[in-house]
Amino acid sequence: xxxxxxxxxxxxxxxxxxxxxxxxxxxxxxxxxxxxxxxxxxxxxxxxxxxxxxxxxxxxxxxxxxxxxxxxxxxxxxxxxxxxxxxxxxxxxxxxxxxxxxxxxxxxxxxxxxxxxxxxxxxxxxxxxxxxxxxxxxxxxxxxxxxxxxxxxxxxxxxxxxxxxxxxxxxxxxxxx
Amino acid sequence: xxxxxxxxxxxxxxxxxxxxxxxxxxxxxxxxxxxxxxxxxxxxxxxxxxxxxxxxxxxxxxxxxxxxxxxxxxxxxxxxxxxxxxxxxxxxxxxxxxxxxxxxxxxxxxxxxxxxxxxxxxxxxxxxxxxxxxxxxx
Numbered sequence: 001x002x003x004x005x006x007x008x009x010x011x012x013x014x015x016x017x018x019x020x021x022x023x024x025x026x027x028x029x030x031x032x033x034x035x036x037x038x039x040x041x042x043x044x045x046x047x048x049x050x051x052x053x054x055x056x057x058x059x060x061x062x063x064x065x066x067x068x069x070x071x072x073x074x075x076x077x078x079x080x081x082x083x084x085x086x087x088x089x090x091x092x093x094x095x096x097x098x099x100x101x102x103x104x105x106x107x108x109x110x111x112x113x114x115x116x117x118x119x120x121x122x123x124x125x126x127x128x129x130x131x132x133x134x135x136x137x138x139x140x141x142x143x144x145x146x147x148x149x150x151x152x153x154x155x156x157x158x159x160x161x162x163x164x165x166x167x168x169x170x171x172x173x174x175x176x177x
Numbered sequence: 178x179x180x181x182x183x184x185x186x187x188x189x190x191x192x193x194x195x196x197x198x199x200x201x202x203x204x205x206x207x208x209x210x211x212x213x214x215x216x217x218x219x220x221x222x223x224x225x226x227x228x229x230x231x232x233x234x235x236x237x238x239x240x241x242x243x244x245x246x247x248x249x250x251x252x253x254x255x256x257x258x259x260x261x262x263x264x265x266x267x268x269x270x271x272x273x274x275x276x277x278x279x280x281x282x283x284x285x286x287x288x289x290x291x292x293x294x295x296x297x298x299x300x301x302x303x304x305x306x307x308x309x310x311x312x313x314x315x
Binding site for chain 1: 268272273276
């Protein structure tokens with residue numbers, strides 16, 4: 001009898017510990033926002049997908065693998081959209097996706113920072129993205145603001161009417177899988 | 178002269194507005210996008226009416242200043258300004274929730290010609306060309 005009680009207690013304790021250390025998997029909720037602004041142009045990307053594993057208590061096991069569909073760009077102007085997807089800019093026919101794959105997470109005060117590989121226009125560079133995560137019930141929202149220099153990824157020509165540094169604002173609501 | 182040209186302008190504007198609304202319905206039924214949040218019916222009527230009144234004032238002013246040449250100068254100004262105004266819908270930046278901004282100029286550009294078309298169509302009912310009148314009744 002003692003053995004059974006001991007075994008059951010051990011199993012319950014292990015399950016308890018395991019439940020709190022297993023990183024949370026999140027599904028991306030529909031009302032996300034991936035917007036960008038720079039001098040001369042602003043817009044959004046309408047299609048965004050990926051896998052998000054994140055737990056504030058265990059950021060070492062966190063993982064972001066996300067993809068943005070370049071063809072879903074919307075600047076609010078038809079001609080600008082066509083231009084942005086063209087070979088001089090994103091070249092969406094050859095490089096239809098923007099990808100980010102995380103490598104390292106850090107806690108910075110009350111926020112976080114993820115460092116990973118950002119692939120845009122076929123060029124991969126290391127990028128650090130500061131973000132916050134706010135839990136709300138069975139879900140939460142990731143939010144981040146960061147800058148990307150388009151010249152690092154060979155998008156468009158340096159200088160000109162469109163600013164070199166693009167400010168990205170990301171807001172991704174998630175629900176638990 | 179002023180009253181006749183003003184009345185012609187108002188009526189042309191109203192006709193152009195109605196034609197634009199009909200075109201918007203046809204456009205929406207064929208392409209599935211009516212841009213009703215941007216091109217509101219009241220706005221379309223108001224802008225068309227405004228264009229008609231501006232045309233009327235210009236016509237009256239030209240007839241005062243330019244005499245015999247007023248007709249041809251006014252016609253050229255009306256057509257060139259209608260044509261030049263189509264740049265605006267191409268340059269316009271729409272809200273990001275509009276899925277297909279590419280289709281917007283296709284809706285708005287024809288509307289820019291409706292006030293001129295209505296003016297030219299209705300003008301013989303209000304203002305007769307002296308030369309044509311003389312030729313017909315000479």
